[in-house]
Amino acid sequence: MPTTHEFIFEPLVIFNTLQNNKPEYRLATHYQLDKDLMGISFSLREGVRWSDGKPFSADDVIFSFSIALKYPELDSHGIGQWVESVEKRNKNEVYFRLKKPNALVAYTLVLLPIVPKHQWQSVEDFAHFTNSTPIGTGPFTEIKELDENGYLQCANPVYWQADKRHIDCLRYPKVTTNDDFISRISKGEFDWTGSFIPDIERHYASYSPDFKYWLPPASNVSLMFNFKAADPAIREVFNKVEFRRAISMTLQRQMLIDIAAFGQGEPSRYASGMSGRFRSWADPRITEKYLPYLTYNPMLAQDLLDSIGVIDSNGNGWRDLPDGAPLALTIITPNGWSDFNTTAQLISEMLLWVGIKVTPIQAHFQQFNEQLAHADYQLAITNYPQGPTPFKYFDMAFNSTYQASHYPRYAMHYYQNPQVDKLLTQFPIAETNQQRQQIIRELNQIIASQQVTVPLYNTVEFYQYNTSRFEGWFNKDNPVASPLIWPQAPERLLHVLALRPKKQTADTE
Structure with a gap:
């Protein structure tokens, strides 16, 4: 049920995303990372009892993590990729030995619900256990x-x-x-x-x-280009930053919000697509430098298209590819996602004004994901997940590791940049907030300068x-x-x- 986490099973710590991830201690009273970032310990609160009156202890924490590590189908937060083992240091301290360094592993660990060992140790099939008589530490x-x-x-x-x-x-x-x-x-x-x-x-x-x-502002919605598009001529055009910027400057973002989202949203301000909720992480100079490419300017958009040879070569009112072949694109959205469907329709109408023909196509969500996973599309609209820092967005959206078909749709534009991948591996092991902020600023600058996607608006x-x-x-x-x-x-x-x-x-x- 949606009230299971937090209300039945209280977490170790809550990281307050509106207060710069301030730790709000719950079942834990403190946590400490090892200097080499290869381990983390949690001090547990004394005097907590389960709702059946039995005492909460370190054994409950160890048991909860052990079943998540043993049964991958229960590991909904990917803890297994980080945790090597869990052990009890003393009555009120639990230590996690990590497989690789991670300065932010606490953000992930605290998402796993802590369940009572004395009840769950007799469960034979964890994946199908309905827990009809819950015992918890929550309110x-x-x-x-x-x-x-x-x-x-x-x-x-x-x-x-x-x-x-x-x-x-x-x-x-x-x-x-x-x-x-x-x-x-x-x-x-x-x-x-x-x-x-x-x-x-x-x-x-x-x-x-x-x-x-x-x-409050939430994740961004962006237009994706398929850098592996089947047609080599279209793929070549997509790979030109001038084309992506021209598309971006042809769009009237406030109109997309007013019509498709009924006014509930904010135009994207970051050319990287980073959410407006992470304003403090951005370098304002970079924001201002690339903001013009997120601003409606159809005249400059047409000049950019002309400069790369995407012109109306036969006088029929439609722009063609540099080799003279017709430029006719499709944009795919999930069927039933009315805001995305309307956004796609509006984008196709806006691009008419600069002579680009785009046809919206709706597909069932599973089919939508399948087409993105196998690079079987040209343009698509997607939203992105958010986390306690901008890292989750940049990682899920631009890490080339996530461009395999079994991963979610977010990085299926197939743009790859070794420097981006390198920065993403450095973020979890950065030792200071200053270092992490600098990494995010570099990621923001690279993605913005390349206009990898076209950010449309921040949802709420x-x-x-x-x-x-x-x-x-x-x-x-x-x-x-x-x-x-x-x-x-x-x-x-x-x-x-x-x-x-x-x-x-x-x-x-």
């Missing part, structure tokens, strides 16, 4: 109701921070469709949600002064909250931590502990 471990309409998850009677928990239960109702969600949230049924609402002011916020939302994190019954919400004016309710935001544990019923409705669940 809400008791499943009081569970039926076709949803479920009710209530307080852990022995939670170690019970004095800071002011909510008795979390009720998760079943929502069948987006229309169902919008209908019910507009009636004030929900307190804390995170879903897309088109024209959110009209369809939500205008209904009540208690209906609030905050849309969807977060809505109702102030009529509860207070303490994280928001733009109270940005304590990420406000999201979904499991991808471990900070939601901090959020729920900050909430309290308003006095006039103190008996509200």
Whole structure:
């Protein structure tokens, strides 16, 4: 269930992404990396008990990691590629011996849920264990109701921070469709949600002064070129940075946001595609240097196209390839991703104005991934994952290691640069924040200078909250931590502990 992590199984540490990854210690009270970055130790909190009253210990941590290392299907965060072994140093200290140096391994390790050894050691089939009677260390471990309409998850009677928990239960109702969600949230049924609402002011916020939302910047959406395109003439054009820049300067990014994303987003400012949430990592001089290539300038775009021989050679109004063959491109997006589909349609219309013919094509998501994985496309639109630092974006998007077919779609433009790969291997072993920032700045500069992809816009994190019954919400004016309710935001544990019923409705669940 979506309330398993954090709410049932408390993490060792939460790294607060809105506070420069400040460690918020939970089951652990401290961690220490070895000087050679080949090991890391965690000091565990004393006095914590599982919800059945039994004490939490280092044995639980070791057991949890041992099953993830033994059963790869349970290793959802790739811990096996880093951890060689786990051992108990003393009653309250666990040590991880690493296979290779990694200064940031703590960010990954703390994502694995810590489960009770005394319950799970008798499990015979971990991959199919449903854990119908959960035992956890988190604030809400008791499943009081569970039926076709949803479920009710209530307080852990022995939670170690019970004095800071002011909510008795979390009720998760079943929502069948987006229309169902919008209908019910507009009636004030929900307190804390995170879903897309088109024209959110009209369809939500205008209904009540208690209906609030905050849309912090999230990952970027970019246009990808296939550097391994089957047609050698098209491949040659794609490999020219002038062509990629011309495409970029033909696009009106705010219009893409206004129409395709219903105004919920921000135009990309970084030619590398780095998210706007990592502004402090960017060199402002590099940002300004390449910002013109993200700015609408169709006249300069046409000059760039002319300079590389992509011209209308027969007077029919369409630009041709340098060898005189027609230039006709396709752009692929996943079927049903309405914002991507609309973005592709708008891009095809915008490129008409500079004489480039582009046909949008929609494919089922599996087929979309397959075509990217086998370089069977020309142009495509994708979003990218984010992490606690910009490293995850640059690594997943531009590390040539991830251009094998079994990896996700993010690096399937097939652009390769040995210097980029080298910098990506250096980041995890950099010893200081200054060194890591310099590596990110170099990556940002290289990718921006080559305009490897065309960043379109930054999406937003969807977060809505109702102030009529509860207070303490994280928001733009109270940005304590990420406000999201979904499991991808471990900070939601901090959020729920900050909430309290308003006095006039103190008996509200």
